[in-house]
Amino acid sequence: MATLDKSVADVEVAAALRSLSIAYEKHEHRELPTTEDVIAELSHLPGLSTKNLVFKDKKEGLFLVTAAPTTVVDTKKLGARLxxxxxxxxxxxxxxxTEDVLANTLKVTKGSVSPLCVMHDAKNEVRLVLDKALVDTAQVNCHPLRNDQTYSIKSDDLLTFVRHYKHEPIIVDFAAQMEEPAATTEKVKAPKAKKEEKKKPVEQKANEGMSVTKKENFADWYTDAITKSGMIDYYDVSGCYILRPYSYEIWERVQQFLDRNLKAIGVKNCYFPMFVTKDKLEKEKEHLEGFAPEVAWVTKSGNSELKDPIAIRPTSETIMYPAFKNWIRSHRDLPMKLNQWNNVVRWEFKNPTPFLRTREFLWQEGHTAHATKEEADEEVRAVLDFYAACYEELLAVPMVKGVKTEKEKFAGADYTTTIEGFIPSTGRGIQAATSHMLGQNFGKMFGIAAEYEDGKKLIPWQNSWGFTTRSLGVMIMVHGDDKGLVLPPRVAPTQVIVVPIPFKNQDEVEEIFAKADEIVAKLTEAGVRIEADKRRVYTPGWKYNHWELKGVPLRFEVGPKDIAKKQVRVVRRDNGAKEDIPEAELATRIPALLEQIQQDMLERATAQRDSHIREVTDWKDFVPSLQDGCMALTPFCNEIEWEEIVKTKSREESLALMGLEDEAENTATSAAAKTLCIPFKKNEENPVAADTKCFISGKPAKCWVLWGRSY
Structure with a gap:
């Protein structure tokens, strides 16, 4: 596709405007890919912003319709208008x-279209349809072919611009569209009022509901799921996102689970500064090399350059261990077990993805020091078990526990243990959390030593381990469906939503709302997180869609017939199953049903994950397994050289099968396979036989290794 590079798109537009002596005002903001985003963000600007729709008719060709944001463009009537x-x-x-048409004809991506893009339609393949409201207003605000900027120009200047590029606009008065000639007052009036009443929630569903299926376009589906459900909002610094209360409450439940378990093994919470001097950061060279490209530096204070730049923590080993040196003097000071809940910044990477790959993220990081290696080893595995339990017991996502290869281990560690998840929709593995045994490496670097009674000094064995908000993204990707989120009951902010279904009689409405309140009170007392949606401006159907998108595990439907029968219609979000439950049984049956949903979600996700793990003993079956969206479990010689060969060879063969010469430069994920882990369970229960050959090198295999494409 021939889209214009975002970094130069606005430069070309600005140059074109200046060449025509057209004045413009530039506004920078977060990405605004939808009309709703534009309305929310730019309503303070004078004049009118634009919404832009590109249509194709087999006979008549392409049309770019540019209208005011609130203008209703009825595609059924648009042809008649033209x-x-x-x-x-x-x-x-x-x-x-299609997006290909946008890219190849107008050199623009979906969400960044504007009337200014006709400058790239040299062949005049697209006809411009302009809303009369934009012609009549004094100022028009539109994207300069990138949706994180808006240019304000005079309406007359917009006409000058498009005409310069030989696009005479077809001006349509969309406001007059509702003024259709009526056959008779009686025939049109009654149905018309009825139609408008039903249409409102339908319009809202189109704007607020999922716009693509999970299978059709996973990336767009994920964006829809996290934004329209109220989990995330975008921010004007690329790679940084706003965690809204709906997602933060889930993170708080993760915090509570881990905090409780960590404190049970003697870990204490603390907080260290987020800044680290260059000298300290460079103290451990191998460690720094692992993070150097990602380190963000503070270089100025006001207008003055700092004498020595200060790094913002990518992780806290080099921040905390100078304090460990001061605090650990005697063997009695061991073990020292500290944890902090904080944010870290890791800057350099391509294509940020909310939750999964962000420049700033929240996590907990534990740092401990021990008198013996055995004690450190034991804790590393204990914490890894906590992490796996958090995913499986809270988020209902199955994990593979294992150890990283030498190539993939944490920089500066003796070894790294890991839990690995799997995203079925993309066929990719994902590192979910890690627990590192650092050995005595950092102790030697920072001079940490404990003295015994006989005067001998011991360098402690140290561990570090961390769990991040990436976990929320993994949960969403694994469980979500075409309707939106599907939340496990144990972390869902709202476990049950009550939707009253009133009829027109006002007394009946109040009775149903009162019954909803009664049910909420009863189940709140039983420990269920429940609320009632009593908003009168929305229909029950609209509310069903809204709460399904937010992933609420159970929906109660309460109408006049339910009240008469003293029952509630209960609908499961995870599988759509419905049943009528007597009111008297709600307090006992609903908590049990929520636990059943939790268990069912984990079992389904586990079965799906297991069906995508293939045992591969020959290279010829390796890349085809990746192409089928699977992970591969192979006997392997466990040598770094051959690990690199697998990565290179799998990439080349995958691209060949896809008919591609190379990967896109800005891709966040690769076609290459990498080692995910050396799984504990497989190697403990069924170790490789002595005569087993490595699947790639033909050398004697040392262990089973799990491979996959990865995030």
Whole structure:
């Protein structure tokens, strides 16, 4: 596709405007890919912003419709409007143009279209349809082919611009669209009022509901799921995101689970500064090399350059261990077990993804020092078990526990243990959390030593381990469906939503709302997180869609018939199953049902994960397994050289099978396979036989290794 590089898109537009002596005002903001985003962010600007729709008709070709944000563009009536303007015949079949059309014809991506992109339509393949409201207003605000900026220009200047590029606009008065000639007052009036009443929630569903299926476009589905459910909002610093209360409450439940377990083994919470001097950061060279490209530096104070730049923590080993040197003097000071809940910054990477790969993220990081290696080894595995339990027991996501290869271990560690998840929709593994045994490496670097009664000094054995908000993204990707989120009951902020279904009689409405309140009170007392949606402006159907998108595990439907029968219609979000439960049994059956849903979600996710693990003993089956969206479990010689060969060879063969010469430069994920872990369970229960050959080198295999494409 021939889209224009985002970094130069606005530069070209600005140059074109200046060449025509058109004045403009530039506004920078977060990415605004939808009309709703534009309305929310730019309503303070004078004049009108734009919404832009590109249609294709097999006979008549391409049309760019640029309208005011609140203008209703009815595609069924648009053809008739164009015909009335002298364009085309009476029969139209307008459909939205594909992203390829946008890229190749207008050199723009979805969400960044504006009337200014006609400058790239040199062949005049696209006809511009302009809302009369934009012509009549004094100022028009539109994207300069990138949706993190807006240019404000005079309406007359917009006309000058598009005409300069030989696009005479077809001006349509969309406001007059509702003024259709009526056959008779009686025939039109009654149904019309009824139709408008039903149409409102339908319009809202189109704006607020999922726009693509999970299978159709996973990346867009994920963006829809996290933004429209109220989990995330975008921020004007790339790679940084706002965690809204809905997601932060889930993170708090993760914190509570881990905090409780960590304190049970003697870990205490603390907090260290987020800044580290260059000298300290460079103290352990191998460690720094692992993070150097990602380190963000503070270089100025106001307008003055700092004498020595200060790094913002990518992790806290080099921040905390100078204090360990001061605090650990005697063997009686061991073990020292500290944990902090904080944020870290890791800057350099391609294509940030909310929760999964962000420049700033929340986590807990534990740092401990022990008198013996055995004690340190034991804790590393204990913490890894806590992490796996958090995913499986809270988030209902199955994990593979294992140890990283030498190539993939944490920089500066003796070894790294890991839990690995799997995203079925993309066929990719994902590192979920890690627990590192650092050995005595950092103790030697920072002079940490404990003295015994006989005067001998011991360098402690140290561990570090961390669990991040990435966990929320993994949960969403594994469980979500075409309707939106599917939340496990144990972490869902709202476990049950009550939707009253009132009829027109006002007394009946109040009775149903009162019953909803009664049910909420009863189940709150039983420990269920429940609320009632009593908003009168939305229909029950709209509310069903809204709460399904937010992933609430159970929906109660309460109408006049339910009240008469003293029952509630209960609908499961995870599988859509419905049943009527007597009111008297709700307090006992609903907590049990929520636990059943939790268990069912984990079992389904485990079965799906297991069906995507293939045992591969020959290279010829390796890449085809990746192409089928699977992870591969192989006998391996466990040598770094051959690990690199697998990565290179799998990438080359995968691209060949896809018919590609190379990967996109800005891709966040690769076609290459990498080692995910050396799984504990497989190697303990079924170690490789003595005569087993490595699947790639033919050398004697040392262990089973799990491979996959990865995030």
């Amino acid at each position: 015909h009335a303007a002298g364009i085309g015949g009476k029969k139209w079949n307008l459909r939205f143009a």
